[in-house]
Amino acid sequence: MRQGDAQERLVRSPASVRAAGTAPRCPECGSTNVAQVLGDNGGVTYVCTACGHSWN
Template sequence: MPASIHEEDDHLLGVAEPRTEAAPSESPSRTLITCPSCGSAHVAQVLGDNGGISYVCTACGHSWS
């Protein structure tokens, strides 16, 4: 079990497929997590029962951790 949530973040970000997109009001680029099933960027981050972090696509309903 990780000592902090930041250690868990590093592990989970490797699971999702990030994409980079420019945003005029923010820094030159930002990372968006996309659904591995449908490719949508409409992804919600949720806490699991055991304190882990999972993701749910609000477009197709696919969930992963």
């Protein structure tokens, strides 16, 4: 990924979040299939892999 790209990269899979015992739930559908992504500006966002909802 080039510096300055608006793309986000996956930093933690849902399985590794669950293994740590801190799985967040999607506020839209309640699923724990949630990925944590890191944007170019360093902000953290969560994305539900079940319904596609994203939040921070």
